[in-house]
Amino acid sequence: MKDRTIQIFKRFIRSDYCLTLDELSEDFQISNRTIRNEINEINVFLISHKMPEIRTIRNKGMLLTLEQTEKKQLDTIIDEKNEFDYLNREERIFDLILAFSLSEHPIFLYQKESEYQISKSTMDEDMRRVRSILLEYGIEVLSIPKQGIVLKGSERTIRTMIYDVVNQSIDSLRFLDEKDAGLSVSEKHLFRYIPKNVLKKIDYIYHQTISSKEDIYRNQLVMFTAIWLSRYLRQELIVNSDWEVWDTDQNKLRTSFVDQLCQTLAVRPPTSEINYIIFMLETFNTGSISSSVEWVQAQLLSIQLIQYVEQITQIPFSKKEESLHEGLYRHMAGLISRVKSEIQILNPLKETVKRYYGNIYFAIEKFAPTIEAITKKHLSDDEIAFLTIHFSTSVSAINQELKYIYKAVVVCNHGTATGRLLAEHLKELFNIDVLAVLSTGELDLIKKLDVDLIFSTLSLTYFEKPILVVDPIIKIESRKKIQEFLERNRQFKRLVNNDNDSTELFYKVLDLIKESGGTISSNIYQTLENTFDQNHLKINKRELQPMLKDVLKKSDILLLEKCPDWKSAIQRVARPLLKEGCIKESYVKAMIASVNEFGPYIVIGKHLALAHARPEDGVNKLGISVATLAEPVVFGNEANDPVKIIFCLAAVDSFSHLNIMKSLIELINDETKITRLTNCTNITEFETILYEDELKETK
Numbered sequence: 001m002k003d004r005t006i007q008i009f010k011r012f013i014r015s016d017y018c019l020t021l022d023e024l025s026e027d028f029q030i031s032n033r034t035i036r037n038e039i040n041e042i043n044v045f046l047i048s049h050k051m052p053e054i055r056t057i058r059n060k061g062m063l064l065t066l067e068q069t070e071k072k073q074l075d076t077i078i079d080e081k082n083e084f085d086y087l088n089r090e091e092r093i094f095d096l097i098l099a100f101s102l103s104e105h106p107i108f109l110y111q112k113e114s115e116y117q118i119s120k121s122t123m124d125e126d127m128r129r130v131r132s133i134l135l136e137y138g139i140e141v142l143s144i145p146k147q148g149i150v151l152k153g154s155e156r157t158i159r160t161m162i163y164d165v166v167n168q169s170i171d172s173l174r175f176l177d178e179k180d181a182g183l184s185v186s187e188k189h190l191f192r193y194i195p196k197n198v199l200k201k202i203d204y205i206y207h208q209t210i211s212s213k214e215d216i217y218r219n220q221l222v223m224f225t226a227i228w229l230s231r232y233l234r235q236e237l238i239v240n241s242d243w244e245v246w247d248t249d250q251n252k253l254r255t256s257f258v259d260q261l262c263q264t265l266a267v268r269p270p271t272s273e274i275n276y277i278i279f280m281l282e283t284f285n286t287g288s289i290s291s292s293v294e295w296v297q298a299q300l301l302s303i304q305l306i307q308y309v310e311q312i313t314q315i316p317f318s319k320k321e322e323s324l325h326e327g328l329y330r331h332m333a334g335l336i337s338r339v340k341s342e343i344q345i346l347n348p349l350k351e352t353v354k355r356y357y358g359n360i361y362f363a364i365e366k367f368a369p370t371i372e373a374i375t376k377k378h379l380s381d382d383e384i385a386f387l388t389i390h391f392s393t394s395v396s397a398i399n400q401e402l403k404y405i406y407k408a409v410v411v412c413n414h415g416t417a418t419g420r421l422l423a424e425h426l427k428e429l430f431n432i433d434v435l436a437v438l439s440t441g442e443l444d445l446i447k448k449l450d451v452d453l454i455f456s457t458l459s460l461t462y463f464e465k466p467i468l469v470v471d472p473i474i475k476i477e478s479r480k481k482i483q484e485f486l487e488r489n490r491q492f493k494r495l496v497n498n499d500n501d502s503t504e505l506f507y508k509v510l511d512l513i514k515e516s517g518g519t520i521s522s523n524i525y526q527t528l529e530n531t532f533d534q535n536h537l538k539i540n541k542r543e544l545q546p547m548l549k550d551v552l553k554k555s556d557i558l559l560l561e562k563c564p565d566w567k568s569a570i571q572r573v574a575r576p577l578l579k580e581g582c583i584k585e586s587y588v589k590a591m592i593a594s595v596n597e598f599g600p601y602i603v604i605g606k607h608l609a610l611a612h613a614r615p616e617d618g619v620n621k622l623g624i625s626v627a628t629l630a631e632p633v634v635f636g637n638e639a640n641d642p643v644k645i646i647f648c649l650a651a652v653d654s655f656s657h658l659n660i661m662k663s664l665i666e667l668i669n670d671e672t673k674i675t676r677l678t679n680c681t682n683i684t685e686f687e688t689i690l691y692e693d694e695l696k697e698t699k
Contacts, residue, residue, distance in 0.1 A: 013074055096112065096126060102234070127141070155236055228277050296661075299329050309360060339372075360391045407435060407453070408434055453485075548659065558573065594613055663690075
């Protein structure tokens with residue numbers, strides 16, 4: 001059989017549902033008539049091996065019904081015929097790239113010709129395409145006597161290329177499966193160069209050191225680590241590294257992960273390699289305010305994105321702005337770092353998201369250039385789909401009913417964001433109160449929750465409560481199944497009333513904590529907010545954040561300051577906050593050090609700068625100050641220099657300053673207003689101009 005015939009054959013072996021001629025014709029780019037001829041050839045083969053034939057089912061398509069033992073037998077027969085006989089060009093190219101970059105032994109083309117059983121002219125064409133693909137990454141393919149094929153390029157780029165090629169060739173990484181049945185040809189070839197047992201060891205250490213929960217990024221992080229390890233073992237090293245590893249709780253976990261991995265595998269990479277992998281793993285993190293230098297950019301982009309998508313789709317996301325922003329911001333911080341480092345994350349739900357949430361997806365796609373202006377790199381469809389998931393979750397939350405009559409949990413293996421999306425869908429479409437989204441490792445918690453039903457995205461063995469397996473995104477055909485499930489379990493109906501606004505109660509609890517000598521940290525605030533949500537106590541979250549006029553005092557406003565350079569501008573605008581005890585001197589030094597290291601990223605708009613550093617660099621309490629400059633100062637940002645007005649922000653968490661950020665976004669979009677402010681000679685006039693939009697909102 002030809003390559004194509006084998007591929008069609010495998011489609012039938014692996015499919016549990018009918019395949020149509022039109023579907024196969026589109027996938028393989030051949031006519032229906034040719035497909036019929038291929039199927040006839042396959043049936044002759046099946047008859048010769050005393051197997052069931054592919055049969056036509058009226059109005060549905062064609063189906064090959066096999067027992068599990070017969071599927072295994074066919075896989076064995078095909079493998080015995082030498083799987084390389086049936087590699088198509090894409091599969092050969094994938095194998096060649098992996099061989100050149102990950103093989104422990106020199107690779108010579110004549111060996112690959114023999115292995116694939118192809119002609120020299122076919123191999124020449126394969127290599128032409130390999131060179132073309134790698135050239136897009138800036139990597140040359142050289143043939144050196146006695147050394148074979150060698151890749152020439154930046155080691156960092158080569159590692160990124162391998163990771164990218166693997167993601168493009170394999171839809172989902174199934175290295176945790178005990179059996180190899182059903183693996184694609186690409187997966188089998190990947191495991192030749194990166195053994196499955198190595199991936200499993202990395203995954204086990206990940207669960208021991210970083211998180212025991214299911215995470216949508218887990219497989220990606222494990223794969224990237226495996227590529228790093230493979231290249232290091234080949235002694236393809238990054239000679240020197242300027243990667244900085246922030247001393248944060250998350251990076252301590254990553255350091256522990258890398259240390260444990262090196263100890264388990266008995267390897268001792270140099271410091272430059274350790275710093276590199278920890279830095280790169282940070283790009284898989286859904287970042288926090290204390291772990292990313294881009295946290296201000298992430299928050300500004302999140303606020304702008306929410307406003308833009310609401311404007312385009314006419315969906316009132318402001319109703320769920322607080323919860324949407326928190327998740328979106330944390331994702332955005334990781335996204336900026338990933339895209340800048342050219343790390344591509346695979347989104348297994350991308351096509352489904354496009355199909356069911358196209359209006360949101362395409363709105364975000366239109367906003368993408370604004371993000372790309374920060375990252376200086378292209379934003380992939382996968383990243384756009386991840387952002388869409390956050391908005392889709394809020395759409396369901398906006399529309400959901402306030403009264404629920406079933407209590408349930410969701411068990412999801414696609415990560416927290418996708419699990420929340422399913423939870424919000426259940427709330428919106430049915431009278432279901434989802435108390436928790438759990439991973440498969442947290443099933444013991446179900447006994448401790450007051451729930452009656454379980455909705456899962458994967459098959460589970462759990463006998464204590466009724467379970468229904470559903471897709472992460474509820475399709476029209478799934479609704480009837482869920483409704484029937486609820487009807488079968490109608491004895492679990494409950495009634496919950498949560499109409500009362502509990503914002504005042506929320507304030508009183510915070511006051512009690514303060515009166516008893518406690519501090520309102522980010523964790524306490526978030527825990528209290530989650531507790532109110534879990535107990536159906538509604539909070540008007542828009543009331544919980546101060547406006548710019550509530551934080552910026554007259555003493556924080558400096559007018560027409562004379563500053564010879566950007567360093568003195570930062571030092572000058574920080575003085576009021578130092579005097580008030582909002583920040584320490586170390587915070588001023590950290591702001592200057594960050595600009596020295598990362599460039600003029602604090603210039604966030606035309607003539608506007610926002611000086612800031614991380615909270616742990618010396619912030620005591622929320623504060624903001626502002627200075628206009630008598631003479632504009634050049635910071636080194638070609639697009640937005642010179643700076644005429646500079647703010648200094650001291651943030652203690654991810655949420656309490658969001659209204660302040662919105663005011664700054666208004667300034668970014670209003671160059672005329674900046675000019676009016678910089679021309680002010682007295683503070684009262686400055687305040688009138690600065691707060692005019694806020695005053696309009698309060699009237």
